[in-house]
Amino acid sequence: MPDSRSSCRPAYRAASRFGAMALVVGLATGCSAWHHTPEQKMAHELQALQQAVPQHVTDPARAARLSEAIRALDTDLTEFRREFTAMREDLRDANARPDVTRAELEQLIDGYDTRRKALRTRVLARHAEMIAATTADEWSALAKHERKALSAAME
Amino acid sequence: MHRRTQRGQALILIFLGTLLLGSAAGGAHGLFSAHQRHQLRKHIEATVTDPVRREALDFTLEAMEREAAHRASEQAALEKELFDAMARHDTVPAVFDQLTARADTSNAASNRTVVDLRFQLRAQLTDAQWRSAFMPETR
Numbered sequence A: 001m002p003d004s005r006s007s008c009r010p011a012y013r014a015a016s017r018f019g020a021m022a023l024v025v026g027l028a029t030g031c032s033a034w035h036h037t038p039e040q041k042m043a044h045e046l047q048a049l050q051q052a053v054p055q056h057v058t059d060p061a062r063a064a065r066l067s068e069a070i071r072a073l074d075t076d077l078t079e080f081r082r083e084f085t086a087m088r089e090d091l092r093d094a095n096a097r098p099d100v101t102r103a104e105l106e107q108l109i110d111g112y113d114t115r116r117k118a119l120r121t122r123v124l125a126r127h128a129e130m131i132a133a134t135t136a137d138e139w140s141a142l143a144k145h146e147r148k149a150l151s152a153a154m155e
Numbered sequence B: 001m002h003r004r005t006q007r008g009q010a011l012i013l014i015f016l017g018t019l020l021l022g023s024a025a026g027g028a029h030g031l032f033s034a035h036q037r038h039q040l041r042k043h044i045e046a047t048v049t050d051p052v053r054r055e056a057l058d059f060t061l062e063a064m065e066r067e068a069a070h071r072a073s074e075q076a077a078l079e080k081e082l083f084d085a086m087a088r089h090d091t092v093p094a095v096f097d098q099l100t101a102r103a104d105t106s107n108a109a110s111n112r113t114v115v116d117l118r119f120q121l122r123a124q125l126t127d128a129q130w131r132s133a134f135m136p137e138t139r
Helices: A004-029 A038-056 A060-096 A102-132 A136-153 B002-015 B034-047 B051-087 B093-124 B127-134
Strands: none
Touching: A038 A060, A038 A136, A060 A102, A060 A136, A102 A136, A102 B093, A136 B051, B034 B051, B034 B127, B051 B093
């Protein structure tokens, strides 16, 4: 009578090998394959938006304007993420000091807010450029990518 | 140390803003999560034994939680309005002006409240307790 445990052994070994490889990859990468950063998500969505342009906007001149606006949006959102990260570090350092003054904290917060509002103006201008370069039907197919990219930038 | 840093910083990170609307109490996931509030409360319970001080600290922490929840709720509503407006092709610029103005007003008020609460909490902890809760791990 064949040993049922023996017949299962190749499948068991394959599963074990796969599990071990997944563990090694996970440990080596910090599971980065499964946890994308906001920057990675943002880049992915902007790329998706860029790739969707020729599918939905057939007029070459408008498609070119749209692509240019998306590239500019990429630059603005990347700047925002950089600003956000720097501000977070500055605020952490300031907050850790027991003797930090209210004026010092407010200066940090207000400075960041001023820069954020300037970037917001630019992002809304990019949005207006994209609206101007599309018809209502075209935009209805593209808007979801813009929304996802902005959501990722604001995480 | 890392976890302790995180729980301490969670309170201050409510200040950090999102690009379009400002304060990230709701948008930036995990900055002021229930888990982090729980961790800070546990830290205070472990380090502050005087019941009178503990009661005052609980009051401040609860006020911070209420403010975070309030701001998160406002932010979620504004975010939905803003993204819905951006999805429509016929939204006029004035709509964005109104939405961002509302967000700025709400954000400024929330920032003031949280700064007040931050300094209220600071006054209720010793220098050593503050450092232990908020010291960055890099130091």
